[in-house]
Amino acid sequence: MNSLIIKNLTKTYKNGVKALDGLSLEIGNGMFGLLGPNGAGKSSLMKTLAGLQQADGGEVCFNGTSILDDPGSVKKDLGFLPQDFGVYPKVSAYDLLTHIATLKGLADGSDRKEQVLALLQQTNLYAQRNKEVHTFSGGMRQRFGVAQALLGNPQLIIVDEPTAGLDPEERNRFNNLLSEIGEEKIVILSTHLVEDVKNLCTQMAVMSKGRIIAQGKPVDFISGMAGKLWQKTIPKIQRAVYEQNFDLISAHLSMGELLVHTYADKDPGHGFEPAKVTLEDVYFHLLQSTN
Incomplete structure (x- = not known):
């Protein structure tokens, strides 16, 4: 059972914006929805968890290890699909995913190839594996983003505003993919779209002005x-x-x-x-x- 515990996390940017204001949260296995309006601080939290920026204070522990004290400790267990994942060189999906797998430390060639092909199949991109990713539609790019996030079998997966800008058909296809990732990992879905949380998540929290204002099960909130x-x-x-x-x-x-x-x-x-x-x-x- 994986565990992510966040206590009193704070982050203020140089322009004076307080993005995280004593935020506390506990998350276990399964799909967890982080719901909040634009500007609530969701992306700041995701970037902090992914080690892309330092917090000013607080604690973040994943399976008992401090992410803030040792940012590198979570990298092998982390899969991250950021909101702005979308700049691609002119290489094929297979070659780019293979390159990212190498960067993630998948050194064994046969194992790396097996994972890459399996993830292209899982994200319904196998038929397009030899096409250049920059020619993909928005939905295909997002599914490629999930494929790279799943390399190395991470136990903590973060997806930040993944369906923004997708048409209804691609959004539905993407959500079906997310739902298949499994319950034995922590999957954090950060979004401002209530429907995505309702359809996918058994646990959720609402974030506003850098703080968690409510946490629980969607069904309990409704009842x-x-x-x-x-x-x-x-x-x-x-x-x-x-x-x-x-x-x-x-x-x-x-x-x-x-x-x-x-x-x-x-x-x-x-x-x-x-x-x-x-x-x-x-x-x-x-x-x-x-x-």
């Missing part, structure tokens, strides 16, 4: 909000009035009018009806409660 969510369809022109008088969580256009959701312990009246809770409702409510 905990049951009976406290209400909805009503209103004319768009009345939005400001309802925002002043009710704790609105969200507002979605529906056939030219607004479907608004509000959080309340009991029936707020005024024509509101009970609403079915989604993870998106939970997410918006958690973010609002910290503002």
